[in-house]
Amino acid sequence: MLDIRHLTKRYGEKTAGNDLTLHISPGAVYGFIGHNGAGKTTTLKACMGILSFDAGEIAVDGHSIKDDPIACKKVMAYIPDNPDLYTFMSGIKYLNFVCDMYGVGKNDREKRIAQYADMFELTGDLAQPVSAYSHGMRQKLAIIAALAHNPKLIIMDEPFVGLDPKASHLLKQTMRQVCDEGGAIFFSTHVLEVAEKLCDKVAVIKNGNLIANGTMEEVRGDTSLEDAFLELEEEHA
Amino acid sequence: MLKSLIALRLQALIASLNRQRKPGQPQTARRALVMGLLFVYVGGVYLWLFYQMFASLAEALFAQGQDALYYGIAAALALILGFAGSVFATESQLYEANDNELLLSMPIRPRLIFVSSMISLYLTNLVFTALVMLPALAAAYTAGSLKTTAVCYGLVGLFILPIGSLAISCVLGALLALISSHVRNKAALSLGITLVLLGAYFVLIFNSENVLNWILTHTEQVASFINTAGWRAHQLALSMAGGSAGPFMLFLISALAPMAVVVFILDRSFIGIVTRHKGTKKIQYRKGEMRVSSPRTALLVKELRHFGSSATWMLNGGLGLIFALVGPVMLLRRAEFIQNFAGAVPVIGEHLNLCVSMYICVALSMVTISAASVSIEGKNWWQTAVMPVHAGDALLAKGMMHVAVGLPFVLVGAVLTLCAGGAGLADGILVFVMPVSYLCATALLGVCFNLRFPNMTWLSEAQAVKTGFSVALYMAAALGLVVVPLLIWGLLLGNVINLTGLALCMTVLYVILSALLAHYLSGRGAKVYSRLGD
Structure with a gap:
């Protein structure tokens, strides 16, 4: 589903990604962990194709993000760490706009928006302008927008930040469900307990270098993911 | 602390005037030179306009010995301009700045936060005041009536007057912020207030001849009015005309005391104003049928919604559209006068409708909607970037939005121009086609400039739509698209082709330019847009 091969990205002298290679298969919840500024x-x-890179290749569902970004984006969804959404729209207008952009049919969009808005308890606020939403509500709206077009791959950057415990629990369930239905999820998090419970595979990045990658059992061994992570950090200090 | 905050505000002000640079990218001398030249050009135009106005007043008023009245009008105008130019900026930069909450969370006294914002606003106000006071002094000098005392008091007054108008802006800005926090459609409120002010301005402009005559024949009443309603301006005028220090001290007190009161009140209420919560009633959502649109339509509707939600963008970007109607309305209302005047110059008299059409194009050069359309996305840029839509479509939607907003004004202007009569078939068609093609070309030109000089990291919308480098560059280039062909025609081709031929050539130029710009935006421009996140 997502093939990252020898990805290298530099910001001046700093290397945010150094020869990264990752493969995320359908059905996998893939966690991406690392310290702040790791890349x-x-x-x-x-x-997601919103940042150019210096070397390597990224393919989504067999399409190159460089050569055919539209084909890649059709099957992907993105939830950023800070949900800066269009504040001049109401929640429902925003969701409708997203569905228009992904070409979601009338019946499908009505069904999915109703389903996920009810699930995340946002239905009552959908007529409100996004500017009136709290951080958590915006995060929920971004999640509903991501799910509304039924993507094969969801990329999430710290998706649990700002969510209340119930929404956080629902999101974890939904992530699992998306993958059980053949989708894939690649997400970053600092909450190692969540990663440990939720992820099938995990990758650890430090200073742009991949220092561990594999199934949860392979990466953590006999210890917890937190201990394994701290050990890895120390080894590659 | 205050020094750091002032430096921060000035950095934001300068950054908003400049092109956004990538980390580590140095400011080049060439870019600074272009910036400087642009501001000299824009400032020069305004200085010249005010000089012309004061020159006509100076001759008559100094001859009547009404020196104080002359300086009173100048000071009152500077105050009004400073106030009108800063009231909305005060609201957005002082009370609704994006970084207010962040700064309030730091161990900084609130007073320092708003004082630093006020200093930035004061500098903007100072520019407005200088645009009036300096031409007034220059016109007095040309009329041979400038005294040394007038220069001294005038120059000191130049720095004090903005403090007075800023104090009023701070109070009204706070009221506006408080009222708008309880109003759902804030943009409509701001737009309504500004349109009322603008309406008053145009009534004044349409009757400027009568107003100037009235001033010159009712000097005593005007002097008495300024003495009471514009007491502060009157005191400055008295000291400038008479050279006495007493009125000047009164002027100083009248300008500084209200500011001291404003600072005292804000010191106690600033946190309350900037952290207030909206008291609007929650809108109940009712499930209904959803309208399905194509991605291109959805993008256009999104751009229109964004434009319609921002009073700052509408007022600063769309003001030229109202100016575009002034020419045709003048042509209808003063048809006889204009036709008599134009009749003296055969080349204009024969093609008066086309001349008005060209005026519409000049007014459209002030429509800067698309020149801010990329910057105004700010942190929201990522949303269209992650969606499966060609970046070129996202850019063209911005240009189309500019056209969609401007087209009704252009068409009404063209119809009014034709209603004045006298246009042949060719001129009649060109009256419509030329401004429409110009609108399309400038709409796309604005997107291109903004794409080349974006500012995605603004703190208040005003920085993106008002003071962006792309906006200034766009206005100069758009004006050049009308003025340069006219100059070439006037100097070289006047005897070869008539005005209809020139209008036709200009239309062809705008159509070709539109096609080239659309091609650029769909190709290379789209790549630039996709890389804005780098």
Whole structure:
């Protein structure tokens, strides 16, 4: 579903991604962890085609993000770390706009928006302008917008930040469900307990270098993911 | 602390005037030179306009010994201009700045936060005041009536007057912020207030001849009015005309005391104003049928919604559209006068409708809607970038929005121009086609300039739509698209082709330019847009 090969991205002298290679298969919840400034957001943005990269290749569902970004974006959804959404629209108008952009049919959009808005308890606020939404409500709206067009791959940057416990629980369930239905999820997080429970595979990045990558069992071994992460950080200090 | 905050505000002000640079990219001397030349050009135009106005007043008023009245009018005008130019900026930069909450969360006294914003606003106000006071002094000098005392008091007054108008702007800006926090459609409120002010302005302009005559024949009443309603301006005028220090001290007190009161009140209420919560009633959502649109239509509707939601964008970007109607309305209302005047110059008299059409194009050069359309996306840029839509379509939607907003005004202007009569078939068609093609070309030109010089990291919308480098560059280039062909025709081709031929050539030029710009935006421009996140 998502093939990252030898991805390299530099900001001047700083390397945010150094020869990264990752493969995310359909059905997998793939966690991406690392310290602040390790290169997680850069990698996720490069996968979405909103950040250019210096070397390597990224393919989504067999299409190159460089050569055919539209085909890639048709099957992807992105939830950023900070949901800066169009504040001049109401929630429902925003969702309708997203559906228009992805070419979602009338019946499908009505069904999915109703389903996910009810699930995340946002239905009552959909007529409100986004400018009146709290951070958590905007995050929920971004999640509903991502799910509304039934993407094969969802890329999420710290998706649990700002969500209340119930919404956080629902999101984890939905992530699992998306993958059980053949989709894939690639997300960054600092909440290692969540990653440990939710992820099938995990990649650890430090200073732009991939220092661990594999199934959860392979990466954490006999310890917890937190201990394994701290050990890896120390080893590659 | 205050020094750091002032430096921060000035950095934001300068950054808003300049092109956004990538980290580590140095400011080049060439770019600084272009910027400087542009501001000299724009400032020069305004200085010249005010000089012309004061020159006509100076001759008559100094001859009547009405020196104080002359300086009173100048000071009152500077105050009004400073106030009108800063009331909305005060609201957005002082009370609704994006960084207010962040700064309030820091161990900084609120007073320092708003004082630093006020200093930035003061500098903007100072520019407005200088645009009036300097031409007034120059016109007095040309009339041979400028005294040394007038220069001294006038120059000191130049720096004090903006403090007075800023104090009024701060109070009204706070009221506006408080009222708008309880109003759902804030843009409509701001737009309504400004249109009322603008309406008053145009009534004044349409009757400027009568107003000037009235001033010159009712000097005592005007002097008495300024003495009471514009007491502060009157005191400055008395000291400039008579050279006495007493009125000047009164002027100083009258300007500084209200500001001291404003600072005192804001010191106690600033946090309350900037952290207030909206008290509007929640809109209940009712499930209904959803309208399906194509991506291109959805993008256009999105751009229109964005434009319609921002009073700052509408007022600053769309003001030229109202100016575009002034020429045709003048042609209808003063048809006889204009036709008599134009009749003296055969080349104009024969093609008066086309001349008005060209005027419409000049007014459209002030329509800067698309020149801010990329910058105004700010942090929202990522949304269209992650969607499966060609970046060229997203850019063309911005240009189309500019056209969609401007087209009704252009068509009404063209119809009014034709209603004045006298146009042949060719001129009649060109009256419509030329401004429409110009509107399309400038709409796309604005997007191109903004794409080349974006400012995605603004703190208030005003920085994106009002003071952006792309906006200034666009206005100069758009004006050049009308003026340069006219100059070439006037100097070289006047005897070869008539005005109809020139209008036809200009139309062809605008159509070709539109096609080239659309091609650029769909190709290379789209790539630039996709890389805005780098």
